[in-house]
Amino acid sequence: DGGITQSPKYLFRKEGQNVTLSCEQNLNHDAMYWYRQDPGQGLRLIYYSQIVNDFQKGDIAEGYSVSREKKESFPLTVTSAQKNPTAFYLCASRGEDMNTEAFFGQGTRLTVV
Amino acid sequence: QKEVEQDPGPLSVPEGAIVSLNCTYSNSAFQYFMWYRQYSRKGPELLMYTYSSGNKEDGRFTAQVDKSSKYISLFIRDSQPSDSATYLCAMSAGVIQGAQKLVFGQGTRLTINP
Numbered sequence: 001d002g003g004i005t006q007s008p009k010y011l012f013r014k015e016g017q018n019v020t021l022s023c024e025q026n027l028n029h030d031a032m033y034w035y036r037q038d039p040g041q042g043l044r045l046i047y048y049s050q051i052v053n054d055f056q057k058g059d060i061a062e063g064y065s066v067s068r069e070k071k072e073s074f075p076l077t078v079t080s081a082q083k084n085p086t087a088f089y090l091c092a093s094r095g096e097d098m099n100t101e102a103f104f105g106q107g108t109r110l111t112v113v
Numbered sequence: 114q115k116e117v118e119q120d121p122g123p124l125s126v127p128e129g130a131i132v133s134l135n136c137t138y139s140n141s142a143f144q145y146f147m148w149y150r151q152y153s154r155k156g157p158e159l160l161m162y163t164y165s166s167g168n169k170e171d172g173r174f175t176a177q178v179d180k181s182s183k184y185i186s187l188f189i190r191d192s193q194p195s196d197s198a199t200y201l202c203a204m205s206a207g208v209i210q211g212a213q214k215l216v217f218g219q220g221t222r223l224t225i226n227p
Contacts, residue, residue: 006156031213040121042201043157043217058214090156094213101147102215104156 003027006091006105012113013078013085021076021108023091029103030096032074036060037088037107046089049074078110086112116140119202119218128227132189136202136218139183143204143216146178148187151199151220160200161187192225199223 004025013019025032031050035043045058049068063082068074074093078085088109094102119136126132134148144165149157161176163169163185169176175188185204189196202218 040219042219045214101159101162106156
């Protein structure tokens, strides 16, 4: 079945460490997105990519980095520069047609210990 | 002021009640309006999608968009315990500079009590 897969489901990070969250899709979608979800704040856009080898900063990109070397993959690195990284991270993808929905992965819950 | 405002709740209603969820927005360029349902510790899933103003009905769910008031609503009829979830509104102005971005509300946490 087509879909979008995030891994791991739960991730623990020590202070000062970088961690990378995986996002893979087999929907043949060009556009991929990373969101952060905190209680009471909804989803906030971190980075997005419309095509391979191109990506743009979203509203809260500081302390994060991404790459888009393959159409199927859009990993997110949470760097030590991100001061408050504990959150639920969601990856999404979307086709070109404006009438297509954004499909979300099941999320990664990152906790700093 | 946030571009999209949504009452975070929580909202608790008895089974069978009609539920009304709402969002207001400030960006008049928004043309595409969506409602997502998110169960605890899961990713959001699309519930309703509306372009421009008007109503759209799908089973027990009705989405309304009033662009003149910058106000959208989701109605749930004959609510069921399985409808208990967080409901997120989302909006888009379409493709701008080659990119399409969704702006989300804060989400409303809904509980339907048996």
